[in-house]
Amino acid sequence: MAEIALETHGLTMRFGGVVAADRVDFKLEARELRCLIGPNGAGKSTFFKCITGLQSPSEGEVYMRGIETTGWMPHRIASLGVGIKTQTPNVLDSLSVHENIWLAARRFHGSREADRKTREVIELLDLGAISRNGLGRLAHGERQRVELGLVAVGDPWLILLDEPAAGLGAGDVERLTGIIHELNRQAALVIVEHDMQFIRSIAETVTVFHQGKVLMEDHVESVMSDPVVRNVYLGRKA
Amino acid sequence: MPGDLTRDAITITLVTGVLIWVLPLIVGTYTLTVLAIYGMLGLSLGLVWGFGGILCFGQAAFFGLGAYAYAIFAINIGESTVPMILAVLVPAVFAAFLGALMFYGRLGDVYLGVITLVVTLILFKVINSTAGPQYVIGNARLGGFNGIPGFPTLNVPGIPDAYIWGDRYFQVCAVLLGLVCMLVTALLRSSFGRIAVGIRENETRMSLMGYDVRARKTAMFAIGAAIAGLAGGLFANWAEIVTPNLFSLGQSAEIIIWCIVGGLGTRLGPVLGAAGLAYLKFLLGQQAVVDNALVTGLVLVLFVLFLPKGVVPALSALWRAGAGRRPRGRVRQRRRPPRRERLNG
Numbered sequence: 407m408a409e410i411a412l413e414t415h416g417l418t419m420r421f422g423g424v425v426a427a428d429r430v431d432f433k434l435e436a437r438e439l440r441c442l443i444g445p446n447g448a449g450k451s452t453f454f455k456c457i458t459g460l461q462s463p464s465e466g467e468v469y470m471r472g473i474e475t476t477g478w479m480p481h482r483i484a485s486l487g488v489g490i491k492t493q494t495p496n497v498l499d500s501l502s503v504h505e506n507i508w509l510a511a512r513r514f515h516g517s518r519e520a521d522r523k524t525r526e527v528i529e530l531l532d533l534g535a536i537s538r539n540g541l542g543r544l545a546h547g548e549r550q551r552v553e554l555g556l557v558a559v560g561d562p563w564l565i566l567l568d569e570p571a572a573g574l575g576a577g578d579v580e581r582l583t584g585i586i587h588e589l590n591r592q593a594a595l596v597i598v599e600h601d602m603q604f605i606r607s608i609a610e611t612v613t614v615f616h617q618g619k620v621l622m623e624d625h626v627e628s629v630m631s632d633p634v635v636r637n638v639y640l641g642r643k644a
Numbered sequence: 645m646p647g648d649l650t651r652d653a654i655t656i657t658l659v660t661g662v663l664i665w666v667l668p669l670i671v672g673t674y675t676l677t678v679l680a681i682y683g684m685l686g687l688s689l690g691l692v693w694g695f696g697g698i699l700c701f702g703q704a705a706f707f708g709l710g711a712y713a714y715a716i717f718a719i720n721i722g723e724s725t726v727p728m729i730l731a732v733l734v735p736a737v738f739a740a741f742l743g744a745l746m747f748y749g750r751l752g753d754v755y756l757g758v759i760t761l762v763v764t765l766i767l768f769k770v771i772n773s774t775a776g777p778q779y780v781i782g783n784a785r786l787g788g789f790n791g792i793p794g795f796p797t798l799n800v801p802g803i804p805d806a807y808i809w810g811d812r813y814f815q816v817c818a819v820l821l822g823l824v825c826m827l828v829t830a831l832l833r834s835s836f837g838r839i840a841v842g843i844r845e846n847e848t849r850m851s852l853m854g855y856d857v858r859a860r861k862t863a864m865f866a867i868g869a870a871i872a873g874l875a876g877g878l879f880a881n882w883a884e885i886v887t888p889n890l891f892s893l894g895q896s897a898e899i900i901i902w903c904i905v906g907g908l909g910t911r912l913g914p915v916l917g918a919a920g921l922a923y924l925k926f927l928l929g930q931q932a933v934v935d936n937a938l939v940t941g942l943v944l945v946l947f948v949l950f951l952p953k954g955v956v957p958a959l960s961a962l963w964r965a966g967a968g969r970r971p972r973g974r975v976r977q978r979r980r981p982p983r984r985e986r987l988n989g
């Protein structure tokens with residue numbers, strides 16, 4: 407059996423009366439690419455935050471490569487070799503592209519090696535022309551790409567991306583697809599997305615969230631053609 | 645990077661050297677000494693706040709602790725070297741505990757401000773109420789609001805009889821300020837400093853990269869306190885008395901104003917802000933027409949309104965605008981020769 411990169415058992419998150427994640431059992435194999443979809447408020451981001459340590463789940467457990475990481479702080483989880491992009495852009499706005507990526511590289515390498523890794527990633531993501539610019543002045547698509555660079559430079563074996571294609575133009579999405587395939591050669595990925603076309607172009611297995619629960623988990627084509635999933639997306643009663 | 649550091653070190657050495665030589669021709673060394681000490685104190689908060697992103701309302705507490713630690717140990721030990729080291733260590737250790745408490749407790753920025761403020765107030769009250777003869781540490785009477793006078797002042801290390809005072813003492817303080825500037829420069833160029841600036845920018849991102857934000861902020865806080873403590877120890881030697889007023893909220897507020905006026909996020913700004921405003925205060929102190937606090941307040945308001953980033957960032961923006969034209973000219977000149985070659989060939 408292949409190694410399990412990420413696993414959750416009965417992961418539950420309550421906010422007062424709202425159950426944002428409801429007994430979620432999730433399993434991701436090494437180097438698997440999984441898309442997470444679901445209507446707004448389905449609990450995808452909450453599930454993400456419980457895995458990444460940005461929130462502590464009310465109940466349930468999280469395992470990464472067999473290590474229980476439930477309730478760990480984000481820096482410990484990231485230190486395991488987990489790359490994370492949150493739904494809202496999280497970058498260092500007044501610092502340069504180079505400095506942003508260098509800081510991410512420095513966590514896992516010495517200063518010199520971090521310089522080299524940074525150059526490599528800047529080349530890979532085609533950020534050379536803007537590498538000295540501050541992040542605050544960049545276009546949305548470029549900022550997204552830099553954030554992917556931050557994630558990639560640490561050579562993670564598990565990558566969690568919350569809506570990486572949100573707000574991107576067609577050209578940028580195409581580029582993103584390429585980058586994701588590149589990352590997938592080394593790492594397992596979980597990608598939350600709304601953009602169906604994009605999902606079709608990258609996904610094999612898709613997990614559908616609805617009202618905090620896993621509604622279904624199947625091959626992308628079966629999910630897309632499923633009447634229940636369609637109803638959920640259109641807001642009808644399933 | 646190491647090349648840049650060498651260049652910075654040379655610049656700081658030259659500037660310090662020239663200032664030690666020139667400034668006494670204009671201002672008395674007694675005044676200059678305290679300006680240098682305040683410059684160091686300003687730099688301590690400038691580092692923690694401007695680069696570490698930690699707004700501390702109690703930087704005066706570390707300054708006061710440094711001064712008291714010096715006075716108390718100098719009385720007990722009878723020479724100055726060990727007390728001076730303790731003036732650095734005592735506030736640093738205190739800040740490490742306080743910082744750990746705050747940062748590991750995941751306190752928000754507002755509470756951080758409140759706690760540092762309250763701790764300063766408590767220290768002030770506690771020291772203030774130690775007037776009775778029962779409050780002694782070794783041979784040192786704490787003296788309450790009267791403070792502690794009459795402790796041995798700075799001597800040449802290892803020779804307790806060779807006191808350093810007057811012009812010499814000014815030179816020592818100025819050189820130490822230069823050294824602290826160099827240390828801060830080296831720190832900011834190091835990975836530790838760059839990571840600290842990243843944390844100032846976005847704590848969540850830095851922790852998602854795998855950095856333990858709590859530990860790093862605690863360390864930064866303690867380093868700032870160590871520098872403030874050194875300034876405090878030097879101040880004790882200058883004033884030859886330490887009083888609870890060192891811990892006053894007024895003193896803390898002044899340090900914050902120095903940083904704002906001089907320019908946050910720069911090394912030079914807080915030093916200049918401190919020295920400039922303290923000198924202004926000194927000049928105003930020699931007349932009785934306008935109130936001192938009023939002028940300080942007015943300066944702050946004017947800066948917030950018209951120069952919110954402070955003096956140094958404004959000057960360096962001007963400098964860059966002026967220098968920006970020259971390099972472009974140079975690039976043009978460099979491009980010409982290849983064309984000529986092509987014409988020739």
Ligand SMILES: Nc1ncnc2c1ncn2[C@@H]1O[C@H](COP(=O)(O)OP(=O)(O)OP(=O)(O)O)[C@@H](O)[C@H]1O
Nearest residue numbers: 421424426444445446447448449450451452453493
């Ligand atoms: N911190 C919070 N406090 C209270 N309720 C919350 C909190 N975070 C999320 N929720 C609620 O939990 C539910 C799930 O939200 P979540 O952000 O996980 O949805 P999502 O699937 O990511 O949606 P979207 O596609 O819009 O990003 C929502 O009803 C939301 O209002």
Ligand SMILES: [Mg+2]
Nearest residue numbers: 450451452493
């Ligand atoms: Mg979401």
